[in-house]
Amino acid sequence: MDVVSPELNSLLPDEIMDTEAIEDIPHSQPGGGTTVQSASDDAPLPMETDTPMASENMSLCSIATSTGHTQALTTSTTSNSTFIISSGSPLPMSISSSSPSLLTFKPAMATSIATTKTTDSLTGTTFSTSGLQKLTAPFTISAASHQIILNKVASEAAKSAGGPPQIIKQEGQKLLVTAIGKSGQPIVLQLPHTGSKPGLSQTSGDLKSQAPQFKVVTIGGRTELKPILGSPGNQLTTLQAQQLKTMQIAKKTPVSSAAPIKFIITKTVNSKGLSPQTSVTPVIAGRVLTQSSLGMPSRTITLSEPHNTTTLQSITGKKIAISPLKSPSKVTVVSVASPTSNASHKSVTLPVNVALGQQILTVQQSTPGSPIKVTTSQTTQGLKPGQTVTVGGVGGSQFKTIIPLATQPNVQQIQVPGSRFHYVRLVTATTASSSGQPSGPSTSSLQTAKPMMVSTGAVRMSVPIVPAQSIKQMAPKSLTSAAVVTTTQTQQRLIMPATPLPQIQPNFTNLPPGTVLAPAPGGGNMGYAVVPAQYVTQLQQSPFVTLASSSAFTTNTGIQTQARLPLNGLSAAETTSRPRKPCNCTKSQCLKLYCDCFANGEFCSNCNCNNCFNNLEHETERLKAIKTCLDRNPEAFKPKIGKGKEGESDRQHSKGCNCKRSGCLKNYCECYEAKIMCSSICKCVGCKNFEESPERKTLMHLADAADMRVQQQTAAKTKLSSQISDLLMRTTPVMSSGSGRLPFTFVTKEVLEATCECLLEQAKKAEQTHQPQVEAERMILEEFGHCLMRIISSAGKAKADCASINC
DNA sequence: GAGTTTGAAACT
């Protein structure tokens, strides 16, 4: 085990999120026999999220009942870090570490949660799995380090199931944990070799060719991570492991028969946030992931975070608690599978996406039959079928997230901008266990689609939560993967695969900013719906949006809210504050880069376009168009204006302009439009858009003057407006008293006629004296002013009289 | 608001 240093941590996002790698890895792996995999496909792997907390508690428990073995993984951190893993009896596992640090793998028949306090670092070299396998390797968990990587990597030794002891190696600063075997089978925690050979650590369960890896990253300064690995229980799946494989989305993952899962994510202060519904084991000032014990119908996972009140929203059967986290905080999502694997096989995919200030929380599930409860604290965002919500970070941080979908339930990732990531680990217990609420349809607080909002620093995204009923209806499409991809700088992309669509799968890394791949409306073979990130927000505004069915998206085209993501180097504030210009496309169907909406990865809304296909109703066409654009230019959706090293002064057009006639001093020029100067890469002719250009300076001055004028006018209007309101406010009491009237109320028909006569008289007078027109107008206006003054004066006197009389 | 100009995008 290794702990990843902060520096490495900062590098992880790209590393983890590399979608290409994701796709490639599965294929590159040798036969399944050599691949380390989790126990069973059905068993979801627990995911965990790290957040930098001064003190945190985390616990993950996964339970597999079928074998009567309970697996519990608990990680608790109290001001320090603790790593505890308990596994079913067949697999006693222990990691000994020198005090004060403690790392423990401990078998438990039922759910066991162990909490240990550790000092800043944990180190150990031995990992034993009840003789089945023994892993010995130096490992370190240090509070200072912020990452823990669980990786499914095969080691040579691991290639033979139940073979020679496996080793947990400390490599660099990464911690890899591999394969979870079925009950009674060895679990391997392994640090990846530099080699890419997939290892295998598990004998039971289907071995998939994929060698999933998942990384758990702890964010934040001092958090320690406590990666947990599922137990050898029957139903721990390779799948989960694969999912956890951070960015690798298994294209062909076995459909997990995961039992109902409850997700509870809570941000708690001293466990205050724990939802009553869940059997949560509060951990000391940290996050608690709790799992129920064997035989219990519980599937609750609670993530608690200090200083939060939790509002629970429940979907029958499953609970999802989402805790908004403050940037350095952690988000944890845990899912526990219910024992009802045999129950009705309505698989439910319940994605919960939460965008937190700088955190992303995603919850996903596919569960058979049982209701789902979602608990959310603070703002939440919606749920989508198969979906993922990613929240963008701010400040140039990039993060990419790929989240496995239905077929890979239980794995979720949370990413935080910057080097801080949050991974959500969903723990699935194949057996029912926990004291969570029964999976009755009734108890859900999410009876209606309720948008959950999570405040995000610069970016806010939300997704409506699907009512429990709808969720049940959600087609358990065997989604192979879900991905959230954030590409450039502050841009974010969400990818929500619904069903496999190999032929059209876009290059995730190049999708338009803020793109979400969601189940395509209309189903069909289309597996992806590319949804602009802001559309997620749009969706949430419609209370009737149902994530359960993809068709729901099609009904929400009118939603307008734009949660724009920063583009072209502009700050989030800039982009969000400025309303998007509606396009006027007539021939491109808004599916070409001519269309600004499309080019920005947005759906058209409130546009003036004709025959627009840039909407969910035409997701198929839209997706194809995106693919076409990406084929033509992989950078097509990336910002043209790169952000300079420091400040805007260094911003530069990625390709340069080609202006011929505008001198690069008109908005035709992309450089000028972006308010940057042309650079050497520009191919413009007669360029005047350079630093010393007098024309440019003149234009700049004019522009500044114009801006100033506008500002002054705006200020004047505001002031006048406030004065008028103030005047009205002052006069209101008079009116309300019934005894007074506003001056204009004195403008009766008679007064009006008299005024007009005065004005006409003045006009005649001017005419008779042969005054020029200008002078005549002046005289008339003057007279009009006098008239007004007399009216106002009369009104004032009348009010004064009334007041005196009343007194 | 209609028409023109412009340059990026798309096409060949």
Next chain:
DNA sequence: CAGTTTCAAACTC
């Protein structure tokens, strides 16, 4: 890759 066409925004009147 270069030349041409298409397109929609920017601009002018």
